[in-house]
Amino acid sequence: MRQVGIVGIGHTKFGRMDFDLVDIMSWAALEAMKDAGITDGIDQVFVANMGGSAINHQTGIASSLVSRIFLEPAMAELIENGPASGSSAVKCGYMAIASGMADVVLVVGGERMREVTGWKATDFVATLSHPDAEYAYGLTLPAFAGIFARAYVERYGLTEKHLATLAVKAHRNASLNPFAHIEESATLSGIWDGPHRDVVNPIMADPLRLYDFCPVSDGAAAVVLCGLDVASRFTKHVPVRIAGIGQATDTHCVHNRADMLDLKAVRMAAERAYAMAGIGPKEISLAELHDAFLILEVAESEEVGFFERGQAKAAIERGETEVTGRIPINTSGGLKAKGHPVGATGVSQIHELVKQLRGQAEAGRQVAEPKFGLAVNFGGFGNNVVATILAKE
Template structure:
């Protein structure tokens, strides 16, 4: 398959956390300014001719009425083309994919993809109740995300001998990386013992097996490769992407030791990029729970199915490991402001590929970084984007 490549020329985010003192638009402005400031040759924002806004919980989380169209004014670009994209937990990564298609098609020249999410302005109680009321009459009643993922952990432990220590090693690693990431929500080390002793949520998941609820924003600027030299001498290119769906509900799943949407989305992305999992130098993956990262690294092809827990415990995914995973701290430590999450992950990939990740910098050998999200009642949709330093 042949397609017109896309170049990333700027990216940035705000410090993730509980941002009660910032409005939705203020968070967007902060991420936008960070992305503009990151452009090597300087950047005149009026070059942007389309904006894609990634916000997932617009109607449930105190962002009512926002169709993405308050963002252009907030960033000084009133009048620009602007569209909001929503696709469950991969909202940010899918908005990026859509933005790439807008550039690759030749319709738009310079595109801003910006993810913004307010997770904390409404209490967890209000948010979860609103979510339950809006969903399936039975399966979303009393549902919480950990309850959806716990049976996957139970089955993975049963079928492959995965242990709670293996799950905990994911939290230990990602918290360590978070300490090194100035944008992370949590910047504290945790030990295996602390993860094991944390308050139980639903067996076998305890509190530190779960990502926090986090406010945040991230932004990325893309253009056609032939235009990239106007902005930087070190562009990063989009090598490929893939999106795939699966039966959304837990009871309809064909397997509980993997997420088929991730397998298929990554297969499509690898094929488009013309690479295999072994070519990936670093990955930012969807670790909403510790078990999810274990499923991800298997489903993305980094380790054999069933070895995800062992590989994590043995350090294969640490910063100087065989395949570093979630150098930013992941959702577990950096946080999961849903619409911003994918774009923040892509920003980390951009930094890593350009050698700008400071203490978290991993070795870049082949020049490929992979970004992944999965979500929607657990795992109804997955998106994978692959960035590269290779121009062709």
């Protein structure tokens, strides 16, 4: 099969943006093309977005983007796969090139969520749940996270301190990432054992607290993919190879799973990506895991094989997931602190891995000599997951 690499990356700052959705996406797209050293020659555009019609009252977004940045007559489609839309769009880009249908693909993920209140944004994301069996009973994604966390805590003994430690890590990494939504540091003395913890870091979905959740963000990220056989067209950077992509689905309703804590789709997606790349979890130098809620970083780090079940907490205590640790996780700040414009997230994770594999991450969060990076983009409450492995060439 034809090999595919990434030759350009672009990213807006995440946070609140006073531009329309397509402008936000255009910004990231043009940055990625500039990084690739091109102004045209794109065969196909895939756009990842979840809420354009629901929040921004906009459809036909891929067509609009192509026209806004003068890429006609490139082929263009919108990819919607919930919060995993970004990685699905990258996967589609990969398939388009691997099949020979395109040589150069632009993938753009973007979202503009802060146009509405946090409550409405939460409600919009919750539309991915089952409308009768879940949504009708008030099961939003934060509610699922609370239920999941309670079950995990009771089975494996994870504590609030473990999660707070991850929050501190996420904020520290984000504070070094110029694209991150959250710029402020957090400390254990502020959010875990401080005298005013219950007001500063209140319970949101028991046992999860405010600092266990990602913010609602606007933003976009983009990557330029090409067939490695045509990579000589791009001379600015050595391509970062897409070594493996795996995807798996699970039951739509969480209660239909034999064990809620068994994130089967995460495990299978990762296994498929490892198999395609011909490596295992031990070869991974760093990972971007989908931590819309910090409990997911814990559970996913076990499902992808970094730690045995229930052992992530010990790794947190040993600092193994810090930038300088054995397996750095979420060096970008993760969704938790970099931000989570849902359609952009999967592409943003790939952006971070490319930056790390190129050695271009900012001082203090650059991983030493990375070779393989893993991204896990978690759709639904684990019912559609895409894992991507990138390799330094």
